[in-house]
Amino acid sequence: RTYRIAVIAGDGIGKVMPEGVRALEAAARSHGFGLELDWHDFASADYYVRHGRMMPEDWKEKVGTADAIFFGAVGWPEVVPDHISLWESLLQFRREYDQYVNLRPVRLMPGVPCPLAGRQPGDIDFWVVRENTEGEYSAVGGHMFPGTEREVVIQETVMTRHGVDRIVRFAFDLAMKRERRHVTSATKSNGIAITMPFWDGRVDAIAQEYPDVTRDKYHIDILTAQFVLNPQRFDVVVASNLFGDILSDLGPACAGTIGIAPSGNINPERAHPSLFEPVHGSAPDIAGQGIANPVGQIWSGAMMLEHLGEAEAAAAIMSAVEDVLQTPAGRTRDLKGSADTVSCGKAVAASL
Amino acid sequence: RTYRIAVIAGDGIGKVMPEGVRALEAAARSHGFGLELDWHDFASADYYVRHGRMMPEDWKEKVGTADAIFFGAVGWPEVVPDHISLWESLLQFRREYDQYVNLRPVRLMPGVPCPLAGRQPGDIDFWVVRENTEGEYSAVGGHMFPGTEREVVIQETVMTRHGVDRIVRFAFDLAMKRERRHVTSATKSNGIAITMPFWDGRVDAIAQEYPDVTRDKYHIDILTAQFVLNPQRFDVVVASNLFGDILSDLGPACAGTIGIAPSGNINPERAHPSLFEPVHGSAPDIAGQGIANPVGQIWSGAMMLEHLGEAEAAAAIMSAVEDVLQTPAGRTRDLKGSADTVSCGKAVAASL
Numbered sequence: 158r159t160y161r162i163a164v165i166a167g168d169g170i171g172k173v174m175p176e177g178v179r180a181l182e183a184a185a186r187s188h189g190f191g192l193e194l195d196w197h198d199f200a201s202a203d204y205y206v207r208h209g210r211m212m213p214e215d216w217k218e219k220v221g222t223a224d225a226i227f228f229g230a231v232g233w234p235e236v237v238p239d240h241i242s243l244w245e246s247l248l249q250f251r252r253e254y255d256q257y258v259n260l261r262p263v264r265l266m267p268g269v270p271c272p273l274a275g276r277q278p279g280d281i282d283f284w285v286v287r288e289n290t291e292g293e294y295s296a297v298g299g300h301m302f303p304g305t306e307r308e309v310v311i312q313e314t315v316m317t318r319h320g321v322d323r324i325v326r327f328a329f330d331l332a333m334k335r336e337r338r339h340v341t342s343a344t345k346s347n348g349i350a351i352t353m354p355f356w357d358g359r360v361d362a363i364a365q366e367y368p369d370v371t372r373d374k375y376h377i378d379i380l381t382a383q384f385v386l387n388p389q390r391f392d393v394v395v396a397s398n399l400f401g402d403i404l405s406d407l408g409p410a411c412a413g414t415i416g417i418a419p420s421g422n423i424n425p426e427r428a429h430p431s432l433f434e435p436v437h438g439s440a441p442d443i444a445g446q447g448i449a450n451p452v453g454q455i456w457s458g459a460m461m462l463e464h465l466g467e468a469e470a471a472a473a474i475m476s477a478v479e480d481v482l483q484t485p486a487g488r489t490r491d492l493k494g495s496a497d498t499v500s501c502g503k504a505v506a507a508s509l
Numbered sequence: 510r511t512y513r514i515a516v517i518a519g520d521g522i523g524k525v526m527p528e529g530v531r532a533l534e535a536a537a538r539s540h541g542f543g544l545e546l547d548w549h550d551f552a553s554a555d556y557y558v559r560h561g562r563m564m565p566e567d568w569k570e571k572v573g574t575a576d577a578i579f580f581g582a583v584g585w586p587e588v589v590p591d592h593i594s595l596w597e598s599l600l601q602f603r604r605e606y607d608q609y610v611n612l613r614p615v616r617l618m619p620g621v622p623c624p625l626a627g628r629q630p631g632d633i634d635f636w637v638v639r640e641n642t643e644g645e646y647s648a649v650g651g652h653m654f655p656g657t658e659r660e661v662v663i664q665e666t667v668m669t670r671h672g673v674d675r676i677v678r679f680a681f682d683l684a685m686k687r688e689r690r691h692v693t694s695a696t697k698s699n700g701i702a703i704t705m706p707f708w709d710g711r712v713d714a715i716a717q718e719y720p721d722v723t724r725d726k727y728h729i730d731i732l733t734a735q736f737v738l739n740p741q742r743f744d745v746v747v748a749s750n751l752f753g754d755i756l757s758d759l760g761p762a763c764a765g766t767i768g769i770a771p772s773g774n775i776n777p778e779r780a781h782p783s784l785f786e787p788v789h790g791s792a793p794d795i796a797g798q799g800i801a802n803p804v805g806q807i808w809s810g811a812m813m814l815e816h817l818g819e820a821e822a823a824a825a826i827m828s829a830v831e832d833v834l835q836t837p838a839g840r841t842r843d844l845k846g847s848a849d850t851v852s853c854g855k856a857v858a859a860s861l
């Protein structure tokens with residue numbers, strides 16, 4: 158079997174991509190499958206400068222036949238404002254390919270210094286399931302009286318039963334595969350008076366289909382506090398687009414760093430390619446120095462292989478990552494190690 | 510001088526109110542001012558059960574002449590859904606009295622166990638300045654095709670130049686009074702494509718008026734991560750209604766607990782009474798057991814006195830709180846102490 162992968166490195170430390178690919182290729186060799194990699198230069202500030210747009214008009218022809226998209230990071234605010242670079246690239250993929258699940262593990266890995274006092278690997282191990290196509294991320298709304306004292310802007314959050322039900326169901330299905338079978342819903346129905354009570358109602362309705370799953374809900378404010386105070390409480394956390402975005406940066410930070418966290422932007426029906434990318438952004442401040450941590454990219458590759466049905470190869474990558482993270486020589490500086498991007502990536506590939 | 514204070518205990522552990530009042534009265538005695546307390550039973554689930562509404566029609570006549578409102582907590586979801594109890598009480602005060610600043614300290618106090626590894630008092634000491642009247646907390650929007658597969662809900666975030674400018678200015682003014690003179694703005698202009706770029710633009714514009722204040726901005730997702738990873742970085746953090754809500758629960762959690770955090774809902778022009786309340790909610794799970802931590806209420810009282818111009822009395826309360834927090838016998842259980850609500854409150858009053 159051979160998988161066609163569209164590879165998009167993007168901007169800044171998205172350029173750790175070769176290390177992500179190195180791990181994929183090592184896993185392919187040792188697990189007997191093939192990879193056909195199509196590298197693309199769009200979805201980057203460079204491309205924008207050359208073409209005045211983030212992606213070619215026919216981007217779907219270029220990546221639509223791939224089995225998955227392996228993505229680095231996008232964003233270079235000095236050249237393109239973020240709300241353009243992101244809306245015209247990453248957010249396009251998520252919507253046009255109906256990647257309605259944004260799936261992110263929060264896991265304290267051995268060897269990673271934890272900012273929370275007294276937490277051990279095993280204490281923090283849960284998933285954030287984020288709605289990835291609708292909700293608070295909209296470009297619907299408007300701007301009145303611009304440039305005057307009366308200026309007002311309005312932005313609409315749009316939630317549909319279709320959109321909420323399917324993400325909530327995905328979360329409950331995921332919980333059914335886990336030992337604890339527990340779902341936590343993030344809400345803010347006490348302040349956000351229309352969409353969030355609706356969200357709560359749909360969670361209540363879907364939960365009836367899953368009598369074996371226990372559940373609770375927290376308002377987003379106190380939920381962020383609970384991530385810090387009681388991270389062991391969580392198993393599967395389901396959240397709207399914005400709340401999931403927040404929780405899936407905060408969670409990895411509580412587990413040591415967002416520098417190693419992966420994510421999947423998934424179309425579970427496989428009608429379109431899914432996209433796998435590290436949680437970290439393009440980090441202009443450290444880009445180009447060869448010091449960026451490649452583990453987020455590598456771990457994203459493992460999630461991609463899992464999605465493609467190569468669970469064993471994915472597990473092999475993860476145990477190689479765990480090996481490497483446990484030695485200071487394997488870890489990059491952000492994790493108090495001495496490796497650089499390439500030596501960390503090579504160590505993972507070697508351990509495979 | 511005598512201050513008229515409207516006292517509203519509310520629901521659940523809002524009933525720690527007597528301890529808040531005890532500290533105020535002790536401070537009044539030792540600093541030579543008077544207090545005239547008007548206790549009100551509305552803004553509570555009990556009141557709702559008796560009257561079918563959260564507040565009397567003439568609530569403004571009842572509290573409008575007060576110099577300030579001393580508030581406990583509201584919410585008892587078994588009896589009244591939160592989106593009713595809050596919108597018809599606390600959120601009414603904030604809007605009708607144009608309490609557009611929600612001001613919350615984040616400070617690691619001596620004696621309080623910190624969930625972040627290796628942090629000492631002094632390491633965490635900043636303010637969250639939250640917009641308190643507009644933004645994401647709106648009841649504007651609608652619901653279409655309810656109860657069908659096509660169901661869709663829309664909720665509007667509304668930001669005005671008037672509303673954004675004044676909160677940003679408040680934050681910069683506050684920074685000017687602090688040693689570090691640094692303002693951090695919370696944004697999400699890469700995802701929330703209309704209101705947040707507007708917010709950023711207004712922050713940029715107002716900042717020009719404050720050449721002595723340094724500043725930075727973070728997207729809300731990575732900002733929550735930074736609260737955990739680098740809390741020492743912050744001095745004054747300014748945020749929209751929702752982002753400020755999140756940050757002002759997360760911040761106190763990083764500093765040990767939201768159980769002791771206070772807040773002011775302030776109308777800086779003093780056209781209306783300001784309202785002071787602990788950050789914690791009514792906590793139905795521990796209500797009525799006599800174990801709730803009264804320090805959030807007491808600290809809110811100190812903020813209220815500061816606002817009324819009694820800075821010395823406020824400082825005296827805070828040093829009494831610090832004394833009491835440093836002994837296990839003074840702290841309540843949630844802080845690994847042995848005190849109950851009343852003994853903790855009495856210890857603070859005694860130390861005054």
Ligand SMILES: CC(C)[C@H](C(=O)O)[C@@H](O)C(=O)O
Nearest residue numbers: 347348378595599754788790
């Ligand atoms: C109770 C709720 C509506 C309120 C808010 O979100 O503003 C509370 O969380 C707060 O922070 O004061």
Ligand SMILES: CC(C)[C@H](C(=O)O)[C@@H](O)C(=O)O
Nearest residue numbers: 243247402436438699700730
């Ligand atoms: C870059 C940004 C638009 C994006 C998001 O908010 O979705 C990122 O933070 C993420 O979480 O993937």
